[in-house]
Amino acid sequence: MATENRIEDVYRRRTGAARRRSPPGTGGHHARLVGRDERTAKNGKTGATAASIQVRSNFQDQHDLIVSLDPELNNYVFQQEERLFQIWYPDSFMRIIGADSIITTLGPSHKHIRNLVLRLFGPENLRRSMLQEVQKTAQASLLSWLDRPSIEVKETISSGRKNVMKMLKELLDERKRAPGHQGSSIDFIDVLMEELNEEKPTMSENAALDLVFLLLFASFETTASAITAVLTFLTHNPEVLQELTEEHNYIQKRRVDPNSEVTWEEYKSMKFTSHVIYEALRLANIAPVMFRKATEDIHMKGFTIPKGSKIMICPSTVHLNPVVYTDPNIFNPWRWKDTVEPTGGASKDFMAFGGGLRLCVGADFAKLQMAIFLHCLVTKYRWKAIKGGTMVLSPGLQFPEGFHIQLFPKA
Numbered sequence: 001m002a003t004e005n006r007i008e009d010v011y012r013r014r015t016g017a018a019r020r021r022s023p024p025g026t027g028g029h030h031a032r033l034v035g036r037d038e039r040t041a042k043n044g045k046t047g048a049t050a051a052s053i054q055v056r057s058n059f060q061d062q063h064d065l066i067v068s069l070d071p072e073l074n075n076y077v078f079q080q081e082e083r084l085f086q087i088w089y090p091d092s093f094m095r096i097i098g099a100d101s102i103i104t105t106l107g108p109s110h111k112h113i114r115n116l117v118l119r120l121f122g123p124e125n126l127r128r129s130m131l132q133e134v135q136k137t138a139q140a141s142l143l144s145w146l147d148r149p150s151i152e153v154k155e156t157i158s159s160g161r162k163n164v165m166k167m168l169k170e171l172l173d174e175r176k177r178a179p180g181h182q183g184s185s186i187d188f189i190d191v192l193m194e195e196l197n198e199e200k201p202t203m204s205e206n207a208a209l210d211l212v213f214l215l216l217f218a219s220f221e222t223t224a225s226a227i228t229a230v231l232t233f234l235t236h237n238p239e240v241l242q243e244l245t246e247e248h249n250y251i252q253k254r255r256v257d258p259n260s261e262v263t264w265e266e267y268k269s270m271k272f273t274s275h276v277i278y279e280a281l282r283l284a285n286i287a288p289v290m291f292r293k294a295t296e297d298i299h300m301k302g303f304t305i306p307k308g309s310k311i312m313i314c315p316s317t318v319h320l321n322p323v324v325y326t327d328p329n330i331f332n333p334w335r336w337k338d339t340v341e342p343t344g345g346a347s348k349d350f351m352a353f354g355g356g357l358r359l360c361v362g363a364d365f366a367k368l369q370m371a372i373f374l375h376c377l378v379t380k381y382r383w384k385a386i387k388g389g390t391m392v393l394s395p396g397l398q399f400p401e402g403f404h405i406q407l408f409p410k411a
């Protein structure tokens, strides 16, 4: 796996920043080191002493872009969300996700939309209905993989999920034609219909569809990448696969009917699985960067981040930091054994799901999907790697040759 320097290098290559080292203030792209230890950063060493790199860029408003390689600054940004920092993403990204989304809203509106989304993806609904749904989907996908000589894991997982978008749109139309869904479990369309039928709805129908799109966009790539990364790590680490399989076999053996559905208690008992998931997310750095802008002048460690500056947070600075994680490039789920799991999926040492007010709303859902997929996989199947499986951070996680496997039923 590549390290945070690689991310920095790729970023510099793309902006041309490193090559044009013209002095600050002369316009165009150029890079200036503003960290504590210029030499360390130049030599490409990683770790707690890594400096922040400040790049003056061609962003429209000509404010600085600070690439933060400092774990403390990363954490501080999340803690000070909507006080000293505010969400900001480049225009190209905002065009994809739509101007009117959870990402662009602030304050009470943001909180309101988050709460709507959490009615579907929060722990209560995960326990009540999503657990079953997720299990059915995982079982059906794996069954459909059986007859095929080679499966490209990420592609297969994400194409399956794309059908969900189509289905949700159809469902919204159907529910509009025949309102008053009487099902026992709530679904997101119920939540949205309720919102749209309010006397003073907080969103238009288009905004509601945009939100559905954003949720699917945010979940397709990320979850598919995460599951592919876990499978790759398991393939290369048979001792991890063995302990994981033992955990799931044990859960299955304790049931009266081994084929009955996974219960919430069983899911919560999957400790080693949870460590495998955290470890894979730590190494994979699926969301390689996050952006914010400073809403005030901020003084930190002898530096000033001027109001209006854009800040690029790189979670790998923490995740691949040897001071925080011993042998950071080694896939070692046992390292989590004596660690308190990050509350709500985030801590100052673990930011795969971001942190603070903007912590990923799908974090619990993503972990549930991964754990249930692994349960269905290791209790019923084994697999053989056919091709690919190389992971590169460039700067996001990529599988240049994909990861192709063949699936077999367990004897």
Ligand code: HEM
Pocket (backbone or CB within 6 Å): 102, 103, 114, 121, 214, 215, 216, 218, 219, 220, 222, 223, 226, 286, 287, 290, 291, 351, 352, 353, 354, 355, 357, 358, 359, 360, 361, 362, 363, 365, 366
């Ligand atoms: C392994 C899978 C996933 C990873 C690594 C991941 C990562 C992240 C990260 C890092 C953020 C914070 C972005 C920021 O602070 O700028 C985020 C936010 C978000 N994620 Fe995820 N995500 C995953 C799965 C999902 C899923 C399954 C969904 C949908 C159900 C989802 C929906 C969202 C949404 C809506 C936000 C914006 C939250 C807000 O602004 O309040 N994510 N995600």
